[in-house]
Amino acid sequence: MKSPGEFMEILAAYDLTRSYRDAAKICGVSHNTVRSYVKARDAGAQAPIARKRGRITDPFLPQMQSLVEQSRGKIRGDVVHEKLVALGYAGSIRTTRYVLSGLKSKYRAQNARVHRPWSVEAGRWLQWDYGDGPVVDGVKTVLFVAWLAYSRFRIVIALRDKTMPSVFAALDRSFRLIGGVPTYVLTDNEKTVTIEHIAGVPVRNPQIVAFARHYSTAVHTCMPADPASKGGVENAVKIAKADLVPKETNLRPEYGSFAELEAACEAFMEDVNSSVHRATLEIPKDMLRHLEQPKLHPVPAVPVTASFGQARQVPPNTPMVTFEHSRYSVPHTLMGQRVWVRGTDTQVIIVHVGQTGPVEVARHKITRPGVPAVIDAHFPPASAGALERVTRPTNKAEEEFLALGAGAALWLKEAAAAGTNKIRHKMERAVTLAKVVGNDVVDQGLGAAAVHHRFTHEDLVSIITNTATGEPSSIINNTRHAVTDQSQWLSQGTSGWANFGTNNPTTTPGNESAPTDITDLEGAAE
Structure with a gap:
């Protein structure tokens, strides 16, 4: 419907041009509109009103x-x-x-929800939430994410579950990472925090109340099913999952162990807290150190340990603790220290409280008495024991023999295991032979003799002789495992002795009358 001014302009344009179409072009309307207005004026009626058509709905x-x-x-x-x-x-x-x-x-x-900007003071609020972590060793993990509202400092800690002890340990570690305790902490209505709601009022879990009293803070929860009331940590969880959980979008490989996931969380925190935040245009860790830490309350020196289980002292000589008549291993670095042990229906969890707060150090499946639960990584590399002897010379003769090389050491072990007679005498003869033909040749022969269990001195001489002449050794060929390829021998090759024992030996200056046979060499040595 046209306004009165537009109506008068249309009639004026028609009086000027006396044409419906020309007046329509001047006013930017349809010529039918101009015709209806002119006819209504000529008939002495009011301007026509556009009819509003209804819908079928x-x-x-x-x-x-x-x-x-x-x-x-x-x-x-x-x-x-x-x-x-x-x-x-x-x-x-x-x-x-x-x-x-x-x-x-x-x-x-x-009915749109109007979000008012949250102007928070330094040291007042910390929010925490959980995210689904990656699967490690066939077990799904949990990402504990905390977020300081003022400095935007983010904390990501990998957990194995969301039980009360795990949550307490993560919160204590978070407080120690930021260097203080905020006035308030905000989270969801998990059973670890809120037992139930009565008339819309949340009933707190007594354990979380004791935890808050110990750290001098107040625990608050958002409205049920209302994640927008803690949108800061919700966004932090989304970013952490996108970076730490292996997906096709981030090309991150699967984690081989829980320690790798923990290392990835540490690297993620260092990265995000060292970058300029788009909201504050400041580096979060710098804001935390200079502006927010002075406003935080001190962290108690002793963390809450009541929920971690029973205290146990790790013996000073073995990294094993006893729980319900069964023994479980802990990292050997904790020998002589105190740990806390608790059990579930299927597992035993061991926690240690260090400088960074409570940390889960071991998790075992429940075992029965008399069958210890051991994780190999908890023990240092095994030292040489009764089954694996290390050769240590105790006199000059042994030192000279072992100095020949790895083949000599192997020969000694194999000969001793076979109960060979007169080992010391054969060692002396091998040293004497090495002074004539060289250590490498004798060491190579000793290695071959050890592999084929030939422990007489004649066997050693035969192996060296046939190696020098290039003919196959009858001693070696009589065994089931003949070694004729020098690349399979224990010691390095002796290419300089390739022509040894032949009719045309290679002579060296000043030694034109060198002996040409092992027998002659032995005679010369004697």
Whole structure:
């Protein structure tokens, strides 16, 4: 419908041009509009009013509005159409969806939640929440995420579960990482925090109340099913999961152990807390150190340990603790220190309280008495014992023999294991032989003799002789495992002795009359 001013402009344009189409071009309207206005003036009637056409859904509009309000703007178009058809609606589902979309948009605009910016003071609020962590060793883990509202400092700690001791340990570690305790902490209504709601009032878990009293802080919870009330930590959880959980989008490989996941969390915290935050345009760790830490309360020197289980003292000589008549291993670095042990239906969890706070150091499946639960990584590398002797010379003769090389040491071990007679005498003869033909040749022969269990001196001489002449040794060929490839021998090759024992030996200056046979060498040595 045109305004009175537009109406007068249209009539003036027609009086000027005396043409419906020319007046329409001047006023930017349809020539039919100009005709209707002129005819109404000539007939002495008022300007025509545009008729408003109704929709086929108009009779059912109250029912549609009621459905939108009852569903809080969530109802689907096909559901509404089905209900309208039952009431006699004859229109198409396309018309129903079009009208419903407008009603839902209007409802959302009228009921939109208005978020007011949160102006928080330094040292006042810390929020924490959980995220689904990656699967490590076939077990799903949990990411504990804490967020300081003022400095935007983020903490990510890998947990194996969300039980009360694990949560207490993560909170204590968070307080020690930021260097203090905030006035308030905010989280969801987990059973570890809120037991139930009565008339909308949350009933706190007595253990979390004792925890808050110990650290001089107050625990608050957001409204049920309302994550927007702690949107800061919700966003931190989303970012941590996107970076730490292996996905095709981040190309992160699977974690081989829980320690690798913990290391990844440490690297993630260092990265995000050392980068400029887009909201504050400051580095979070710098804001924490200079602005927020002075406002935090001191962290108690002794953390809460009541929920960690029973105290146990690790013996000073073995990293094992006893729990319910069964023994469980702990890292050997904790020998002589105190740990706390608790059990579940299927597992035993061991916690140690160090400088950084409580840390879970071991988790075992429950075992029966007499069968200790041992994790190999808890023990240092095994030293040489009765089954693996280390050769240590005790006199000059032994030192000279072992100085020949690895083949000599192998020969000594194998000969001793076989109960060979006169080992010392054979060692002396091998040393004497080495002074003539060289240590490498004798060491190579001793290694081959040890592999094929040939422990007489004649065997050693035969191996060296046939190696020098290039002919296969009858001693070696009589065994099932003949070693003729020098690359498989224990000591390095002796290419300089390749022509030893042949009819045309290579002579060296000043030694033209060198002996050409092992027998001659032995005679020369004697």
